[in-house]
Amino acid sequence: MALLEVEGLVKHFVAERSLFGRALAHVRAVDGVSFSLEAGKTLALVGESGCGKSTVSRLVLRLIEPDAGTVRFDGRDLLALDANDLRAFRREAQIIFQDPYASLNPRMTVGQILSEPLALHDLVPAARRRERVEELLRLVGLEPRLARRYPHEFSGGQRQRIAIARALAVEPKLIICDEPVSALDVSIRSQILNLLRELQGRLGLAYIFVSHDLAVVKHIADRVAVMNLGCIVEEADADALFAQPRHPYSRALLSAIPLPQPHAKQARVMLEGEIPSALNPPAGCRFHTRCPFVVDRCRTEAPELVADGAGHATACHRVGELPSADAILPAAGRFTPELAKLVAAFSRKTEGAGPAGVGIQSAKPTTT
Amino acid sequence: MSVSPLIEIRDLRIRFHGDDGRITHAVDSVDLSVANGATLGLVGESGCGKSVTSLAIMGLLPKQSAEISGAIRFDGLDLLQTPDQTLRDLRGNRLAMIFQEPMTSLNPSFTIGDQIIETILRHRGGSRRSARERAVELLRRVHIPSPERRIDEYPHKLSGGMRQRVMIAMALACDPQLLIADEPTTALDVTLQAQILELMRELKAASGAAIILITHDLGVVAEVCDEVAVMYAGEIVERAPVDELFSAPQHPYTVGLLGSIPRLDHRTEQLATIEGMVPNMAQPPAGCRFAARCPFVLDACTRAPPPLVEVTPGHLSRCIRAPLERLVS
Numbered sequence: 001m002a003l004l005e006v007e008g009l010v011k012h013f014v015a016e017r018s019l020f021g022r023a024l025a026h027v028r029a030v031d032g033v034s035f036s037l038e039a040g041k042t043l044a045l046v047g048e049s050g051c052g053k054s055t056v057s058r059l060v061l062r063l064i065e066p067d068a069g070t071v072r073f074d075g076r077d078l079l080a081l082d083a084n085d086l087r088a089f090r091r092e093a094q095i096i097f098q099d100p101y102a103s104l105n106p107r108m109t110v111g112q113i114l115s116e117p118l119a120l121h122d123l124v125p126a127a128r129r130r131e132r133v134e135e136l137l138r139l140v141g142l143e144p145r146l147a148r149r150y151p152h153e154f155s156g157g158q159r160q161r162i163a164i165a166r167a168l169a170v171e172p173k174l175i176i177c178d179e180p181v182s183a184l185d186v187s188i189r190s191q192i193l194n195l196l197r198e199l200q201g202r203l204g205l206a207y208i209f210v211s212h213d214l215a216v217v218k219h220i221a222d223r224v225a226v227m228n229l230g231c232i233v234e235e236a237d238a239d240a241l242f243a244q245p246r247h248p249y250s251r252a253l254l255s256a257i258p259l260p261q262p263h264a265k266q267a268r269v270m271l272e273g274e275i276p277s278a279l280n281p282p283a284g285c286r287f288h289t290r291c292p293f294v295v296d297r298c299r300t301e302a303p304e305l306v307a308d309g310a311g312h313a314t315a316c317h318r319v320g321e322l323p324s325a326d327a328i329l330p331a332a333g334r335f336t337p338e339l340a341k342l343v344a345a346f347s348r349k350t351e352g353a354g355p356a357g358v359g360i361q362s363a364k365p366t367t368t
Numbered sequence: 369m370s371v372s373p374l375i376e377i378r379d380l381r382i383r384f385h386g387d388d389g390r391i392t393h394a395v396d397s398v399d400l401s402v403a404n405g406a407t408l409g410l411v412g413e414s415g416c417g418k419s420v421t422s423l424a425i426m427g428l429l430p431k432q433s434a435e436i437s438g439a440i441r442f443d444g445l446d447l448l449q450t451p452d453q454t455l456r457d458l459r460g461n462r463l464a465m466i467f468q469e470p471m472t473s474l475n476p477s478f479t480i481g482d483q484i485i486e487t488i489l490r491h492r493g494g495s496r497r498s499a500r501e502r503a504v505e506l507l508r509r510v511h512i513p514s515p516e517r518r519i520d521e522y523p524h525k526l527s528g529g530m531r532q533r534v535m536i537a538m539a540l541a542c543d544p545q546l547l548i549a550d551e552p553t554t555a556l557d558v559t560l561q562a563q564i565l566e567l568m569r570e571l572k573a574a575s576g577a578a579i580i581l582i583t584h585d586l587g588v589v590a591e592v593c594d595e596v597a598v599m600y601a602g603e604i605v606e607r608a609p610v611d612e613l614f615s616a617p618q619h620p621y622t623v624g625l626l627g628s629i630p631r632l633d634h635r636t637e638q639l640a641t642i643e644g645m646v647p648n649m650a651q652p653p654a655g656c657r658f659a660a661r662c663p664f665v666l667d668a669c670t671r672a673p674p675p676l677v678e679v680t681p682g683h684l685s686r687c688i689r690a691p692l693e694r695l696v697s
Contacts, residue, residue, distance in 0.1 A: 190628035190639035219630035258587030343627035
């Protein structure tokens with residue numbers, strides 16, 4: 001049985017009210033989203049700004065209440081939980097936000113930040129909390145002595161590690177990562193991605209990974225759901241999606257990413273026009289205003305998300321007739337043999353290196 | 369090439385004097401040049417000095433706190449010695465800049481037309497009517513739909529991608545010889561980024577302007593740049609033609625950067641990481657600034673600052689261990 005099952009999730013926000021408080025306009029942020037997630041796996045939700053991916057992640061945790069749909073976690077119906085049960089559920093599912101500068105309380109030390117969930121859920125007796133905090137810091141590659149410091153004393157990457165440690169404090173089964181590396185520099189980004197993968201392997205965590213960065217998603221996800229204007233347009237295993245994207249929107253997204261490979265032969269699917277507003281999404285297929293393959297039927301009839309035998313689901317009327325997507329990602333992006341060796345030598349040596357004068361330990365775990 | 373470059377920076381040093389008396393070495397001994405029609409990528413992470421360098425070219429650093437030395441020669445003029453009045457004539461005219469945040473760099477209380485027309489009138493003169501015609505033409509060039517109507521709209525009515533196009537139209541208003549684009553697509557979604565990059569390529573082909581593109585995204589660099597300079601802690605650590613940089617980088621920092629990005633075009637199990645942190649620029653280290661994070665470090669690296677030397681023709685590296693191929697063969 002899947003750890004998380006989401007069925008027909010809908011959330012409309014009121015965008016405008018009349019003088020007497022009657023809703024005049026709605027933003028259809030999430031409009032019928034269904035997916036499931038196995039324990040220990042990673043599902044990525046990808047799409048552009050305003051596609052509803054962050055809203056979905058909050059609905060799953062019931063940080064906001066859905067208008068319709070069901071969320072089942074470990075067989076329980078989340079929407080039926082009362083306040084006490086909901087708090088208990090929060091032990092099992094946690095969230096990490098994009099901005100590590102905003103998500104940590106500046107007036108609390110790291111030790112206090114990490115003890116709070118332990119106390120709140122009464123997980124560890126007060127006397128042993130300090131020990132557990134030190135363990136958590138080691139788990140995310142920070143030195144235990146840093147527990148006495150305040151968030152402002154840390155860099156962005158270190159703060160994101162603290163946020164991860166806080167999420168891990170309650171030993172959750174699911175962590176929602178909402179753009180966890182978008183605010184970080186490239187070299188720090190890879191540290192956090194490696195850490196997330198390593199923790200998943202060791203602790204059997206499931207992730208919902210919300211991101212607009214498809215290269216990051218390819219690196220971390222087992223399954224990918226591409227969202228456009230509140231709906232999932234394609235959902236498939238990561239390998240299948242990146243090898244053969246089917247929906248025209250997925251193809252456009254993938255082909256739009258500049259590859260770190262000069263003169264890459266990339267068949268661009270250029271989208272014309274602007275992203276329509278979720279305030280007033282187009283009728284029929286919501287992508288039809290920008291789709292290069294649009295036909296009349298797309299303008300009137302919304303396509304269903306239909307899965308093939310291999311579990312590759314696409315919501316497009318013309319999915320069978322589209323040209324091959326082979327050229328969207330050129331395969332020949334390999335490093336030259338010398339460079340591959342050099343990169344390997346670079347990683348090997350840094351892994352063995354001790355803390356470089358600051359509070360980051362090597363990301364290798366120390367089991368205690 | 370024997371043609372003299374359009375812009376040539378020699379030994380640029382920028383120090384900031386903080387209120388608390390601390391001095392930050394933001395940029396140190398930077399040498400750069402860009403020829404007409406070429407695009408130079410300036411790459412590096414937050415705080416490496418790439419944006420400060422570009423602001424120095426534009427003469428936009430605060431005079432009270434920034435101490436600048438060296439020379440920035442633009443078409444025979446040393447911009448650092450040029451009086452403010454002359455600089456104002458150059459900016460927006462022969463020198464133009466696009467910033468990262470199109471939301472904050474447009475004035476919300478004027479229509480986009482007013483803002484483009486103002487630039488044209490200031491530098492080119494002529495009638496308001498002809499300036500307006502030119503503004504419509506510019507908006508059309510950056511692919512804004514129905515420009516005759518859009519020109520009278522206020523910035524808040526436009527989406528992020530449209531605003532960035534307006535910024536580009538404004539930068540192009542007087543056919544600049546040098547365009548500096550500071551993270552022009554970072555705030556945009558990928559499909560819009562692709563449109564804007566396409567637009568920049570078109571404009572480069574059409575106008576022959578030189579472009580300095582500041583970015584942290586190596587994909588963007590690979591796509592639009594001819595030459596790349598990698599900056600680390602205020603210094604240029606590597607300079608190379610774009611193909612060379614991606615196929616045979618000669619500085620360990622560049623190797624780390626290339627190894628640390630997740631790739632769409634091939635599979636990597638474990639990403640390379642650059643451990644440690646950027647040095648404190650109030651007290652830069654005596655030797656190589658990357659030494660504390662470098663896996664290939666030798667004792668000699670920490671003793672004296674390494675010079676930027678030519679490893680192969682046109683490919684410069686500030687690393688005493690270059691050529692790096694020796695380390696793995």
